[in-house]
Amino acid sequence: MTTLARRFIIICLIFVIFALLMAAAVAKGGHQSRGWHNGAIDACVFLPELTCSVRR
Secondary structure, three states: HHHHHHHHHHHHHHHHHHHHHHHHHHHHOOOOOOOOOOOOOHHHHHHHOOOOOOOO
């Protein structure tokens, strides 16, 4: 019985890790990598050679 419980715990931990990785991938997928959304407003204001635009 302890072997069965140990295997169940290992499988549950694997599923938890998978779920956390998938949640992180989904949450990261909606963010844009440049522009006003990631805190690059300083670079857009202080470096005029950059062509920053707001993407929606």
